[in-house]
Amino acid sequence: SAVISQKPSRDICQRGTSLTIQCQVDSQVTMMFWYRQQPGQSLTLIATANQGSEATYESGFVIDKFPISRPNLTFSTLTVSNMSPEDSSIYLCSVPDRGGLNTEAFFGQGTRLTVV
């Protein structure tokens, strides 16, 4: 299994500012996924972060709003830029187990973001 440390665990931010969320994994992984969970909703994939290449964004998510860094195989950051109250959500990073796609994915504990 993978141990994922995500921080901050929660934050309250002013609209118009930006927040960077960090995700640290205890092992090297090729892919890292960033999800958003809006209040009372399911998880929606924001983007896939591969080391050494640009992140791949899902429909409805753009790099200017959610820039992602992936400097090495154990770390990634997601920035929520120019925040508005609609960005209030739980943001989670995820990695597949070392066995690849036959295995389950592991999740960080999430970052609960409130924009006021």
Add this chain to the structure above:
Amino acid sequence: AQSVAQPEDQVNVAEGNPLTVKCTYSVSGNPYLFWYVQYPNRGLQFLLKYITGDNLVKGSYGFEAEFNKSQTSFHLKKPSALVSDSALYFCAVRDWGSQGNLIFGKGTKLSVKP
């Protein structure tokens, strides 16, 4: 396109009774199916998965799920519910059209009363 449906927003069960949380799926390839649980203010915890093999899959905390190909279902079950099982449960399927991320159902809130 792959999708997952959880038809119940909430399931209420008395402690000690059996519980079932329903999930149906639609995939274009082999269905790789998962159940996760989310406790308040916590991340997602993996419960169990179906990749291949026996249709009855056993997982963590006494949970099990039955894969039914003809009904395209993967219902989560537990013979005897505990109050501590109260949480939000998500069914998910591997998205073969993407880079292998998971597509989640909308979640089912399980409430177990003493």
